[in-house]
Amino acid sequence: MTAISVKVNGRTYKNEVESRTLLVHYLREQLNLTGTHIGCDTSQCGSCVVLINGQSVKSCTTLAVQCDGADITTIEGLSKDGKLHPLQEGFWECHGLQCGYCTPGMIMAAVDLLQQNPNPTDDEVRHGLEGNLCRCTGYHNIVRAVQYAAAKMREA
Amino acid sequence: MTATKMVGQALKRREDPRLITGQGNFIDDIKLTGMLHCVVLRSPYAHATIVSIDTSKAAAHPGVAAVFTGKDMLDINPLPCAWAAGGVTNNVNTPRALAVDTVHFVGEPIAVVVADDRFIARDAADLVEVEYVPLPVVVDAKKATQAGAPQLHENAPNNIVMEWVCGNKAKAEAAFASAEVSVKEEIINQRLLPTPMETRGSIARYEQSTGEFTLWCTTQAPHVERLLLTAFVFGIPETKLRVIAPNVGGGFGQKIFCYNDMAFTMWIARKIGRPVKFVEDRSENYKYSTHGRDHITEAELCGTKDGMITGLRVDTFANLGGYLSTIAPGIPTTLYGRIMTGVYKIPNAYVSVRGVYTNTAMVDAYRGAGRPEASYVIERMVDRFAVELGMDPAEVRRKNFLQPSDFPYDNGLGLLPYDSGNYEPALDKALANAGYADFRKQQAEARKQGKYLGIGLSSYVEICGVAPSAWIGLPGEGFGAGLFESANVRVHLTGKVVVTTGSLPHGQGIETTFAQIVADELGIPYDDVVIEHSDTAGTPFGYGTYGSRSLAVGGTALYKSVAKVREKAKKLAAHLLEANPDDIVFEDGKAFVKGSPDQAKSFADIALQASVAYNLPEGMEPFLDETTYYDPPNCTFPFGTHIAIVEIDPNTGNVELKRYIGVDDCGNQINPLVVQGQLHGGIAQGVAQALYEHAVYDDNGQLVSGTLMDYAVPTAAMLPTYELDHTVTPSPVNPMGVKGAGEAGTIGSAQAVMNAVIDALSPFGVKHMQMPATSERVWKAIHNK
Numbered sequence: 005m006t007a008i009s010v011k012v013n014g015r016t017y018k019n020e021v022e023s024r025t026l027l028v029h030y031l032r033e034q035l036n037l038t039g040t041h042i043g044c045d046t047s048q049c050g051s052c053v054v055l056i057n058g059q060s061v062k063s064c065t066t067l068a069v070q071c072d073g074a075d076i077t078t079i080e081g082l083s084k085d086g087k088l089h090p091l092q093e094g095f096w097e098c099h100g101l102q103c104g105y106c107t108p109g110m111i112m113a114a115v116d117l118l119q120q121n122p123n124p125t126d127d128e129v130r131h132g133l134e135g136n137l138c139r140c141t142g143y144h145n146i147v148r149a150v151q152y153a154a155a156k157m158r159e160a
Numbered sequence: 161m162t163a164t165k166m167v168g169q170a171l172k173r174r175e176d177p178r179l180i181t182g183q184g185n186f187i188d189d190i191k192l193t194g195m196l197h198c199v200v201l202r203s204p205y206a207h208a209t210i211v212s213i214d215t216s217k218a219a220a221h222p223g224v225a226a227v228f229t230g231k232d233m234l235d236i237n238p239l240p241c242a243w244a245a246g247g248v249t250n251n252v253n254t255p256r257a258l259a260v261d262t263v264h265f266v267g268e269p270i271a272v273v274v275a276d277d278r279f280i281a282r283d284a285a286d287l288v289e290v291e292y293v294p295l296p297v298v299v300d301a302k303k304a305t306q307a308g309a310p311q312l313h314e315n316a317p318n319n320i321v322m323e324w325v326c327g328n329k330a331k332a333e334a335a336f337a338s339a340e341v342s343v344k345e346e347i348i349n350q351r352l353l354p355t356p357m358e359t360r361g362s363i364a365r366y367e368q369s370t371g372e373f374t375l376w377c378t379t380q381a382p383h384v385e386r387l388l389l390t391a392f393v394f395g396i397p398e399t400k401l402r403v404i405a406p407n408v409g410g411g412f413g414q415k416i417f418c419y420n421d422m423a424f425t426m427w428i429a430r431k432i433g434r435p436v437k438f439v440e441d442r443s444e445n446y447k448y449s450t451h452g453r454d455h456i457t458e459a460e461l462c463g464t465k466d467g468m469i470t471g472l473r474v475d476t477f478a479n480l481g482g483y484l485s486t487i488a489p490g491i492p493t494t495l496y497g498r499i500m501t502g503v504y505k506i507p508n509a510y511v512s513v514r515g516v517y518t519n520t521a522m523v524d525a526y527r528g529a530g531r532p533e534a535s536y537v538i539e540r541m542v543d544r545f546a547v548e549l550g551m552d553p554a555e556v557r558r559k560n561f562l563q564p565s566d567f568p569y570d571n572g573l574g575l576l577p578y579d580s581g582n583y584e585p586a587l588d589k590a591l592a593n594a595g596y597a598d599f600r601k602q603q604a605e606a607r608k609q610g611k612y613l614g615i616g617l618s619s620y621v622e623i624c625g626v627a628p629s630a631w632i633g634l635p636g637e638g639f640g641a642g643l644f645e646s647a648n649v650r651v652h653l654t655g656k657v658v659v660t661t662g663s664l665p666h667g668q669g670i671e672t673t674f675a676q677i678v679a680d681e682l683g684i685p686y687d688d689v690v691i692e693h694s695d696t697a698g699t700p701f702g703y704g705t706y707g708s709r710s711l712a713v714g715g716t717a718l719y720k721s722v723a724k725v726r727e728k729a730k731k732l733a734a735h736l737l738e739a740n741p742d743d744i745v746f747e748d749g750k751a752f753v754k755g756s757p758d759q760a761k762s763f764a765d766i767a768l769q770a771s772v773a774y775n776l777p778e779g780m781e782p783f784l785d786e787t788t789y790y791d792p793p794n795c796t797f798p799f800g801t802h803i804a805i806v807e808i809d810p811n812t813g814n815v816e817l818k819r820y821i822g823v824d825d826c827g828n829q830i831n832p833l834v835v836q837g838q839l840h841g842g843i844a845q846g847v848a849q850a851l852y853e854h855a856v857y858d859d860n861g862q863l864v865s866g867t868l869m870d871y872a873v874p875t876a877a878m879l880p881t882y883e884l885d886h887t888v889t890p891s892p893v894n895p896m897g898v899k900g901a902g903e904a905g906t907i908g909s910a911q912a913v914m915n916a917v918i919d920a921l922s923p924f925g926v927k928h929m930q931m932p933a934t935s936e937r938v939w940k941a942i943h944n945k
Contacts, residue, residue, distance in 0.1 A: 103407075
């Protein structure tokens with residue numbers, strides 16, 4: 005077991021983890037932050053995307069021990085002061101989710117996408133979210149949701 | 161003044177706030193006190209005898225509570241098959257919770273390790289030692305029926321589950337004998353992996369003192385799971401099991417069925433007296449949870465030189481896997497053969513189907529379930545016929561369409577009559593939206609520049625709201641139950657309404673759309689209505705959500721319960737207003753004597769009076785609380801026309817889906833935003849079948865496409881923007897005139913894309929191609945390889 009200290013959604017946690025524990029399991033099993041999901045075992049689906057030091061990362065491909073000292077944001081930490089993040093709002097407004105299972109990862113990946121490209125074309129949104137699979141929406145409304153958020157964030 | 165109607169509004173969903181903030185509660189999010197974790201050891205062989213299993217090392221591993229094998233669980237029965245194909249003998253073999261003597265496909269469960277956490281259990285599973293004697297393997301449904309093929313089950317000679325036919329063989333033969341033109345193709349509808357983004361799982365808890373189980377599981381049908389697990393698997397009263405579906409992360413059919421982990425988690429929870437959890441990982445989901453499609457079909461269509469279709473013959477081998485899943489035989493029969501003539505008036509049709517066992521995972525309903533396969537066959541063959549005649553495929557379709565005056569229409573294949581339809585306006589709208597009139601010119605221009613454009617049409621009809629129990633049930637279609645739905649509407653003291661329903665959402669937005677219906681019908685605020693579901697302890701019996709039936713059947717049950725509440729409220733209002741009930745009108749949430757709206761009783765007033773019961777009319781029971789079990793007189797038959805436009809790069813064989821145009825008619829729409837969402841997702845799954853997805857077994861029965869690295873679920877960059885439009889032909893079957901939209905997109909789409917691909921390749925002499933149209937397959941077709 006290895007001791008780690010991580011900041012997750014603004015709060016610092018100190019835990020002992022096995023060296024093989026994946027970040028996603030640490031978040032879900034030890035911190036009870038179950039908003040981050042697991043949809044595959046080969047890092048294809050992106051249901052587990054979180055932000056590590058501001059960058060989107062698949063938390064199933066990251067060991068918890070690698071995150072010692074890191075600042076992590078999960079879907080639970082995205083809204084501020086009870087106000088939805090523009091992406092959360094966009095997904096709701098544009099029917100960007102159905103079953104909602106891929107949604108947390110999709111939103112977290114989109115946060116990073118819009119950080120890097122605040123004014124993307126539809127095509128850039130589609131390519132930017134290639135690491136995230138959705139089986140319900142056919143992506144049409146996910147693209148609209150991201151564009152809704154992009155427009156809103158540009159205005160802000 | 162009339163309040164704004166909620167029905168018809170593109171309301172954003174009330175399901176969403178919890179799901180966009182990480183507050184959803186999916187199966188793997190649930191933790192119970194003292195809960196242990198299960199990991200399953202699975203067969204690496206597709207067909208083998210189990211000689212011995214040694215669990216001692218695994219059981220001794222630190223942190224392991226117990227290890228169980230199939231022999232430990234012989235006190236529970238195999239899982240039931242609830243739908244045998246109607247009217248014929250079915251040679252039924254179903255799986256046990258864990259295999260006992262023989263395994264029939266890779267991934268079949270052999271042992272369960274129960275430990276403090278899933279990682280310890282996984283480590284220990286590696287310590288279980290199993291000795292197998294491998295047996296010969298067959299994975300192809302056609303080969304499995306041939307002489308000398310490996311035999312899977314003693315009671316199924318030549319691996320045949322059942323042989324089933326519909327239509328009129330002699331008439332079809334006569335039509336072909338006298339036909340001016342006929343075409344014939346082998347059509348393969350490849351095996352697919354449904355791939356809900358959340359895999360499946362179960363958590364079971366057992367109360368020693370009462371003998372009661374609680375089972376949380378990823379299901380589309382909690383009441384059905386309860387029935388099957390108690391009455392058939394465990395032989396205990398239904399009252400001893402409560403089934404709860406938490407948030408379910410997509411189903412697409414795969415989560416309808418009764419699975420082995422439901423049984424073994426219950427069995428283990430009872431045995432060891434602690435709650436246990438099992439959740440599949442993705443490769444387990446791919447190996448063990450049900451697959452879809454997998455048909456090999458020979459199809460023939462004949463007609464006149466001027467494009468009238470006179471006959472259709474279809475012969476299908478349906479691969480059902482190593483055992484029968486819960487409703488497997490019903491899918492390639494009732495839901496496939498009986499809708500084979502599609503939107504056309506084809507007087508002489510005959511369909512024969514063989515269900516076949518092979519050393520592969522079980523195949524059962526996957527989005528569309530039988531109807532996409534049928535629509536694919538007829539729509540490919542109509543296109544093939546048009547090419548043979550040198551006619552415009554749109555005109556061949558138009559020429560053979562059923563006309564509005566033909567409804568209700570009996571297609572002669574043993575289906576209930578099509579309820580309503582008007583196919584030409586949907587076709588015309590789709591053609592106009594696609595710019596069909598100009599397309600051929602563009603296509604010719606593009607070809608001059610070495611670019612290969614293609615356009616493909618698909619005019620579909622499907623069967624939704626599958627119900628009438630007297631039709632679908634045992635004596636006719638062989639379904640071992642009914643298919644009604646239920647809803648209870650309960651009005652609390654303050655006028656707030658709680659609906660409980662046997663239908664349940666896993667993405668469909670039922671909490672939103674059902675509340676829209678109630679708000680309108682009672683004239684009360686939408687926010688005053690709550691929809692509760694997914695728990696057998698709190699909802700009236702219902703068969704569940706699948707087959708695009710929740711609105712047409714479950715929604716109608718709700719509509720009728722609301723109507724009963726309104727009638728009772730009117731009677732109570734008449735009593736309170738000292739008026740004749742016949743003179744009372746109920747509008748905008750108020751009851752008043754016709755012509756005197758000032759002296760009204762509000763819905764909240766009436767609810768309060770009904771609940772305190774100080775002053776009720778003689779003989780009236782307190783409370784506004786009504787339940788309906790609705791068994792409709794017919795299914796509904798949504799339809800539409802889809803058009804795909806593709807461009808093919810002849811150097812690489814790459815197919816680019818440039819545009820996708822759909823015009824769908826699902827009758828009246830409750831929430832257009834939700835309808836469009838359902839269509840988008842449905843179309844994506846059909847496009848995925850046409851271009852990308854294929855569940856491949858090698859000759860040894862290994863699932864080659866066994867992970868998401870190998871199975872091509874499309875990403876956002878692989879799919880287009882959908883250009884959707886609609887027509888509205890209300891269903892006469894139910895009072896809301898609704899039909900259903902959950903599967904239409906999938907049913908209409910694969911053949912539109914394939915027809916476009918084949919159209920693009922016509923300069924190379926290509927007249928037919930199997931799915932998926934991968935670059936390799938297309939390149940080979942271009943280069944005659």
